[in-house]
Amino acid sequence: MAEFEALLNESLELETPKEGNVVKGKVIAVEAGQAIIDIGYKMEGRIDLKEFSLAGQDPELGEGDTVEVFLERVENSKGEAVLSREKARREEAWDKLEKAAKTEEKVQGIIFGRVKGGFTVDLDGAIAFLPGSQVDVRPIRDASSLMNVVQPFQVLKMDRRRGNIVVSRRAILEESRAEQRAEVVGNLAEGKIVEGIIKNITDYGAFVDLGGVDGLLHVTDMAWKRISHPSEKLSIGDNVKVQVIKINQDTQRISLGMKQLEEDPWTNIHDRFAIGTKHNGVVTNITDYGAFVELDAGVEGLVHVSEMSWTKKNAHPGKIVSTSQEVQVTVLEIDTEKRRVSLGLKQTTGNPWENFASSNPVGTKLKGEIKNITEFGLFIGLDGDIDGMVHLSDISWDKSGEEAIKDFTKGQTVEAKVIDIDVEKERVSLSVKDLADDPFTKVVKSLKRGSIVTAIVTAVQENGIEVEHEGLKSFIRKGDLSRDRSEQRSERFAVGNKLDARVTNIEKNNRKISLSIKALEIAEEKEAVQQYGSSDAGASLGDILGAALKNKE
Numbered sequence: 001m002a003e004f005e006a007l008l009n010e011s012l013e014l015e016t017p018k019e020g021n022v023v024k025g026k027v028i029a030v031e032a033g034q035a036i037i038d039i040g041y042k043m044e045g046r047i048d049l050k051e052f053s054l055a056g057q058d059p060e061l062g063e064g065d066t067v068e069v070f071l072e073r074v075e076n077s078k079g080e081a082v083l084s085r086e087k088a089r090r091e092e093a094w095d096k097l098e099k100a101a102k103t104e105e106k107v108q109g110i111i112f113g114r115v116k117g118g119f120t121v122d123l124d125g126a127i128a129f130l131p132g133s134q135v136d137v138r139p140i141r142d143a144s145s146l147m148n149v150v151q152p153f154q155v156l157k158m159d160r161r162r163g164n165i166v167v168s169r170r171a172i173l174e175e176s177r178a179e180q181r182a183e184v185v186g187n188l189a190e191g192k193i194v195e196g197i198i199k200n201i202t203d204y205g206a207f208v209d210l211g212g213v214d215g216l217l218h219v220t221d222m223a224w225k226r227i228s229h230p231s232e233k234l235s236i237g238d239n240v241k242v243q244v245i246k247i248n249q250d251t252q253r254i255s256l257g258m259k260q261l262e263e264d265p266w267t268n269i270h271d272r273f274a275i276g277t278k279h280n281g282v283v284t285n286i287t288d289y290g291a292f293v294e295l296d297a298g299v300e301g302l303v304h305v306s307e308m309s310w311t312k313k314n315a316h317p318g319k320i321v322s323t324s325q326e327v328q329v330t331v332l333e334i335d336t337e338k339r340r341v342s343l344g345l346k347q348t349t350g351n352p353w354e355n356f357a358s359s360n361p362v363g364t365k366l367k368g369e370i371k372n373i374t375e376f377g378l379f380i381g382l383d384g385d386i387d388g389m390v391h392l393s394d395i396s397w398d399k400s401g402e403e404a405i406k407d408f409t410k411g412q413t414v415e416a417k418v419i420d421i422d423v424e425k426e427r428v429s430l431s432v433k434d435l436a437d438d439p440f441t442k443v444v445k446s447l448k449r450g451s452i453v454t455a456i457v458t459a460v461q462e463n464g465i466e467v468e469h470e471g472l473k474s475f476i477r478k479g480d481l482s483r484d485r486s487e488q489r490s491e492r493f494a495v496g497n498k499l500d501a502r503v504t505n506i507e508k509n510n511r512k513i514s515l516s517i518k519a520l521e522i523a524e525e526k527e528a529v530q531q532y533g534s535s536d537a538g539a540s541l542g543d544i545l546g547a548a549l550k551n552k553e
Contacts, residue, residue: 021070021071022068022069022070022071022091022092023039023040023068023069023070023071024039024066024067024068024069025037025038025039025040025045025066025067025068025069025083026038026064026065026066026067027061027062027063027064027065027066027067028044028063029063030049030061030062030063033048033049033050034046034047034048034049035047035048035049035052035061035067037067037069037083039069039071039081039083043074043075043081044080044081045069045071045080045081045082045083046080046083047069047083047085049061051085051089052067052085067085068092069083069085070083070085070087070090070091071083072087089124089125089126090125090126091125092124092125093123093124093125093126094126094160096124097123097126097155097158097165098158098160100155101155101158104154106152106153106154106172107123107124107152107153107154107155107167108123108124108150108151108152108153109121109122109123109124109128109150109151109152109153109167110122110148110149110150110151111130111143111146111147111148111149111151112147112148115129117131117132118130118131118132118134118135119132119135119143121153121167123153123165123167126165127165128153128155128158128165128166128167129164129165129166129167130153130166130167130168130169131166131168133170134156134167134168134169134170134171135169135170136169136170136173137170137173137174137177146169151169152169152172153167153168153169153172154167154168154169154171154172155167156168156171177212180212180213181212181213181252182252183212184210184211184212184213185213185247185252185254188210188244188247188254189244189247190244190245190246190247191243191244192243192244193241193242193243193244193261194210194241194242194243194244195239195240195241195242196208196209196210196211196215196239196240196242196256197209197237197238197239197240198234198235198236198237198238198240199214199236200236201230201231201234201235201236202230203219203229203230204218204219204230205217205218205219205221205222205230206222206230206234208240208242208256210254213252213254214254215242215244215254215255215256216253216254216255216256217230217234217240217242217256217257217258218255218257221245221255221256221257221258221259221260222234222257222258222259223258223259223262223297223298224259224262224264224265224297224298224299225294225297225298225300226284226285226292226294226300240258241258241261242256242257242258242261243256243257243258243260243261244256245257245260259298264298265296265297265298265299266298266299266336266339269299269334269336269341270334270336272296272299273295273299273331273334273341274331275331275332275333275334276330276331277330277331278328278329278330278331278348279295279328279329279331280326280327280328280329281293281294281295281301281326281327281328281329281343282294282324282325282326282327283321283322283323283324283325283326283327284300284323284324285323286317286318286321286322286323287317288305288316288317289304289305289317290302290303290304290305290307290308290317291303291308291317291320291321291345293327293329293343295329295341299341300341301329301331301340301341301342301343302340302341302342302343303317303321303329303343303344303345304342305317307332307342307343307344307345307346307347308320308321308345308346309345309346310346310349310351310352310353310384310385310386310426311352311384311385311386320345321345327345328345328348329343329344329345329347329348330343330344330345330347330348331343332344332347351423352383352384352385352386353384353386353421353422353423353426353427353428354423355383355384356382356383356384356386356421356428357421357423359383360382360383360418360421361418361421362418362419362420362421363417363418364417364418365415365416365417365418365435366382366415366416366417366418367413367414367415367416368380368381368382368388368413368414368416369381369411369412369413370408370409370410370411370412370413370414371387371410372387372410373405373408373409373410376389376391376392377389377390377391377392377394377395377401377405378390378395378405378408378414378432380414380416380430382428386426386428387428388416388418388428388429388430389427389428389429389430390414390416390430390431390432391429392404392405394419394429394430394431394432394433394434395408395432395433396432396433397433397436397438397439397440398439398471414432415432415435416430416431416432416435417430417431417432417434417435418430419431419434439470439471439472440472440508440511443469443470443471443472444506444508444513447503447506447513448503448506449503449504449505449506450502450503450523451502451503452500452501452502452503452520453469453500453501453503453515454469454498454499454500455467455468455469455474455498455499455500455501455515456468456469456496456497456498457493457494457495457496457497457498457499458473458495459495460490460491460493460494460495461490462478462490463477463478463490464476464477464478464480464481464490465481465490465493467499467501467515469513469515472513474512474513474514474515476501476515476516476517478490479518480501480504480515480516480517480518480519481493481517481518482517482518482521483518483521483522483525488518499517500517500520501515501516501517501519501520502515502516502517502519502520502523503515504516504519
C-alpha cells in the first residue's frame with residue numbers, strides 16, 4: 001500500500017504543472033471580459049481578454065481554443081490557478097527574439113506608444129524600445145501612420161536579465177532601399193534619359209526620385225544659363241525629364257542633367273558672336289574684377305574692369321554698371337575650350353582720345369574747367385570726359401611755372417590751346433601761354449650779338465643787376481657793369497635807371513639774352529680808335545674819346 005501511494009505521488013509530481021512555467025490550457029468559457037482556462041488536473045484560472053490581443057487589435061479567442069499560459073501560482077484564495085497570457089507570450093517571444101538576434105532575422109512587431117527619445121514596440125509579447133533615430137531613413141514629423149501596424153524590425157540589442165530590447169525600423173528600410181536601389185541602378189546607364197520627381201532642393205542642386213533611388217541634379221547642370229539658386233527653376237514635386245550623366249558604381253551615386261537635353265549654345269558661338277561685333281546683353285553678376293554679361297541663354301561673357309571705361313580707370317565695376325542692366329558690349333575674344341568670352345564695354349563708344357583728336361587738331365583753341373591743380377601743372381576737363389594738361393612750362397611766357405600757377409584755382413574756366421595729342425598714351429597737352437605770341441621771339445627778331453639795347457634796372461643785387469628790355473629780363477653780372485674795375489659796383493645803379501648795354505649772347509632754347517655794359521664800353525673805345533686815330537699817331541686815348549663824345553653831341 002505504501003509503495004502504491006509513493007508511485008502515485010511521483011506520478012502526480014511529474015505531470016502536475018509547476019509554478020513559473022508555461023503550460024497549455026483549454027478555453028472552457030469566455031465571460032465578463034475574461035477567459036476561463038482549464039490547465040488540467042481540475043486546475044482552472046481566469047485571464048483578462050485584453051492579454052490575448054495584440055496592440056490596437058481585438059482578441060481572437062473562443063471556447064475550445066488551446067492556448068499557452070504562464071502558471072504563476074497553483075492556487076489562490078479562491079482556489080483558482082493564477083495564470084498570465086502576457087507572461088507566456090513574453091517568455092515565448094524572448095526565446096524567438098534571442099534566436100532572431102543571433103541569425104539577424106527580421107521580427108514582427110507593433111508600435112503602440114511614445115516614450116522619451118522614441119517609441120515602444122510590442123514584439124508578440126516582449127516590449128522593445130525603438131529610438132527616434134531608428135524610425136526612418138529621414139526624420140519623421142508625424143509618426144501616427146506607423147502606430148498600431150504590424151511591421152518588421154531588426155533587433156539591435158537585447159538583455160534578457162534586465163529585460164531590455166532595442167530595435168530598428170530604419171535598418172529594415174535601408175536594406176530594402178539598398179536592394180531597390182541596386183535594381184534601379186542596374187537598369188540605368190550613362191546617357192539614358194529618364195523621368196523623376198523633385199524630392200528635395202538644396203543650395204547646390206536638387207534630388208530627383210527615379211523610382212526608389214535618388215539622383216543629384218546639380219545647379220550647374222539645370223540649364224546652360226546661370227542659375228543662382230535651384231528654386232529659380234524647380235519646385236519640390238515637379239516631374240522632370242533628365243539625362244544620366246554619371247553613375248558611381250562603388251557609391252551608387254547618380255549624377256543627372258537637364259541642360260544636356262538641349263542644344264549646347266556654344267556649338268555655333270563664332271557664327272553668332274563674331275569677334276569685333278556689338279551685341280546687347282544683361283549684367284548678371286558684378287565682381288571686383290569686372291562684370292558678367294549674358295549675351296544669350298547659356299552664353300555669358302566677362303567685361304574686365306580694364307575694358308569698362310576709357311576714363312574711369314580705378315572705379316569699381318559696380319560704379320559703372322548695375323545688376324540686371326541692359327548694356328551694349330563688343331566681343332573681344334572667344335575661348336571655346338574654356339567656354340569664355342571676353343567683352344568690352346568701352347569699345348562701343350569709341351576711343352575718346354581718337355574722337356578728340358579728330359575734332360580738335362593741334363592748334364585748336366578751347367575752353368575748359370580746371371579739374372585739378374598739381375605740382376606738374378593744370379588738368380582741364382575736355383569733351384569725352386577726358387582731361388588735358390597744361391604743364392608748368394606752358395602757363396606763362398613771363399613768369400616761372402611755380403609762380404604762374406598761383407594765379408589759377410580749381411573750378412575756374414580757362415582758355416587754352418592744343419599743342420600735342422598722344423592717342424596711344426592717352427594724353428592731351430595744352431598751353432595757356434601759346435594763346436599769345438612769344439615776346440622773346442618777337443624781340444630777338446631784331447637783335448643779334450653785338451646789338452646795343454636800352455634797358456631799365458628792375459632789381460639791384462650784390463653780384464649784379466637785373467634789367468628789362470621790351471619785356472625781356474636779363475641779368476648783368478658785376479664783372480660786366482664797367483670796363484673800369486673800380487666802377488664794377490652794383491650800388492652805382494638804382495631801380496628805374498636806364499642804361500645802354502651790348503648783347504653778348506642769345507640763347508633761344510633757354511629764352512635768355514646776355515647783356516654787358518663792359519662789352520659796350522670796349523666796343524665804343526675800339527670804334528673811336530679806328531675813327532680818330534691811335535695813340536701812336538700822337539693823340540692820347542683821352543683825346544680820342546673826348547673827340548668821339550664831342551662829335552656825338
